[in-house]
Amino acid sequence: xxxxxxxxxxxxxxxxxxxxxxxxxxxxxxxxxxxxxxxxxxxxxxxxxxxxxxxxxxxxxxxxxxxxxxxxxxxxxx
Numbered sequence: 001x002x003x004x005x006x007x008x009x010x011x012x013x014x015x016x017x018x019x020x021x022x023x024x025x026x027x028x029x030x031x032x033x034x035x036x037x038x039x040x041x042x043x044x045x046x047x048x049x050x051x052x053x054x055x056x057x058x059x060x061x062x063x064x065x066x067x068x069x070x071x072x073x074x075x076x077x078x
Contacts, residue, residue, distance in 0.1 A: 023052060023059035032065055048078055 030037045041058070043049040049071075050064040071077040 023054070023061060024065070026058055026060075029060040029065060033068060043078075 024032065026037050026040050030040050033040075040049070040051075044051045044058050050060075050067045052059045052061065052064070068077065
């Protein structure tokens, strides 16, 4: 949602910018996590990491990435 200011210009808040990108693709998630795409695909196939399936597409939320990172930090990730 855009809001107007006194000058008649429209602006958008940082929350609105991040809400526009609710799901990350495998290449985006692999870059953010510092792992290969094949590592992510293998673990999603085996249902070892949190992810979303939108039809045939694998997607990740920010919460998914945080959970993957937390599991890796505690050694609970295979």
